[in-house]
Amino acid sequence: MHRFFLPASAFQGERVIIQSAPARQIARVLRLQPGEKVLVLDNQGSEYLVCLEQVAADRVVAKIEEVHPATGISRHSVTLYQALLKGERFEWVLQKATELGVSAIVPVYSQRTIPRYSAPEQGRKMARWGRIVQEASEQCGRGRLPILGEPIGFLEACRLAKGFSYLPWEEEKERSFTTCLQEVKVLADTQPSLAINLFIGPEGGFDPNEAAYGERHGIVSVSLGERILRSETAAMAALTLLFFVLGEIK
Numbered sequence: 001m002h003r004f005f006l007p008a009s010a011f012q013g014e015r016v017i018i019q020s021a022p023a024r025q026i027a028r029v030l031r032l033q034p035g036e037k038v039l040v041l042d043n044q045g046s047e048y049l050v051c052l053e054q055v056a057a058d059r060v061v062a063k064i065e066e067v068h069p070a071t072g073i074s075r076h077s078v079t080l081y082q083a084l085l086k087g088e089r090f091e092w093v094l095q096k097a098t099e100l101g102v103s104a105i106v107p108v109y110s111q112r113t114i115p116r117y118s119a120p121e122q123g124r125k126m127a128r129w130g131r132i133v134q135e136a137s138e139q140c141g142r143g144r145l146p147i148l149g150e151p152i153g154f155l156e157a158c159r160l161a162k163g164f165s166y167l168p169w170e171e172e173k174e175r176s177f178t179t180c181l182q183e184v185k186v187l188a189d190t191q192p193s194l195a196i197n198l199f200i201g202p203e204g205g206f207d208p209n210e211a212a213y214g215e216r217h218g219i220v221s222v223s224l225g226e227r228i229l230r231s232e233t234a235a236m237a238a239l240t241l242l243f244f245v246l247g248e249i250k
Contacts (some may be wrong), residue, residue, distance in 0.1 A: 002030060002139045003039045003047075005140025005145060016040055016050055018060035021131075025055045038062070043145050045070050053123065072101070076246050077195045079104040080239065081157045083202035084115045085231055091132055093200075093232050098146055099134040100239045101248050105133070106149035108157050112204035122151060154210055158217040163195025164220040168238050169211050170228045177222040177238060181245045188246050196242065200235040 004022045018026065018040070026032050034052050040062070041047045047070040050062035080102045082093055092106070097105055107129075109116070117125055128150055137145050152160075164184060168177060188194055199206075199219060206214075211221050224237055243249045 001037065001039050002026075002032075003041060003141070004044055005041050005134055006139060008044075010040070011042060011048075014064050015053075015062060015127065016048065016062050019058065023060045024057050026060050027051070027055050028037060037065070041070055041143060045073065045143060047143060048140065052096065067241055072140065072142040073103045073144050074103065074243075074246070074248055075193050076244065076248075077103040077163070077193065078239070078246075079106060079161070079195075079197045080235065081106045081108050081151075081161065081197060081199045082235060083108045083110045083154075083200060083206075083231065084113050084151065085202065089230075089232050090115075092147075093235050094129055094132050095136045095154055095240060096232075098133050098142070099140040100190065100236070100243055101142070102146050104147040104149060106157060106160075107151040108154050108199075109151055110154040110202050111207040111210060113202045117151070130244065154206075155213060157199070158214050159166055159211060161197040161199075161217070161219060164196060165197040165199065165214075165217075166238070167199040167201075167211060167214050167219050167221045168203070168207065168224045168229075168234050169210065169221040170223075171203055171211065172221040172223045175220065175222050179226055180222055181241060184242070185245045194246075198235075198238055198242065200231055200238070203231060 010016050032052055032157050034055055037051050039047050040050055047068055048064050049066040052062045054061040080097050084090055084107050133146060133148050224234060
């Protein structure tokens with residue numbers, strides 16, 4: 001069934017008023033008709049089964065028939081601090097990290113980051129990235145959208161990160177990520193919620209000074225194995241291992 005995230009203003013008593021892009025999607029792309037049903041989500045933990053009553057390209061009116069707790073919400077808070085990447089590679093990471101279940105994604109400018117955006121360019125990028133995250137959330141059945149942060153510098157990201165923090169780094173030879181995750185697993189089995197941060201570097205990897213700075217702020221550098229992975233591959237490998245340990249992937 002088709003799913004749409006809607007702002008709080010869309011919920012008006014027993015009905016929802018769907019406007020803008022979701023309305024155009026319903027009317028022009030999906031060509032849904034009055035009497036058909038869709039799911040809408042309030043991004044606050046509830047989903048609504050609604051029946052379409054009026055369908056137009058700029059405004060769709062639907063009646064709420066059922067309300068249920070939204071599914072696909074992780075009990076743990078996982079934040080991905082992802083260094084910006086060239087072209088579509090960063091967008092791919094946004095999409096797949098959303099599908100896997102991250103709670104937040106923060107774009108990061110590191111020393112070796114290649115893309116550098118002016119304020120107008122960054123504004124356009126943020127709008128596009130927001131659409132990608134929302135579409136991925138609707139497709140995969142998430143009950144809440146991940147928070148998408150504004151791009152920040154690596155040093156600021158290190159100061160912001162709270163909880164367990166890991167930085168996969170090709171120069172780390174002693175601490176494996178899977179070994180570190182055993183501690184996380186023990187706590188995940190006994191505590192209702194954990195805050196975990198994952199730092200993924202750019203195409204050229206993190207600079208040694210950045211890794212050292214992270215260590216001073218409690219961000220543990222870890223190894224993902226002997227092979228050097230692309231940034232987007234490292235992000236997906238690390239997130240998959242993490243969510244498996246947390247019991248989110250079965």
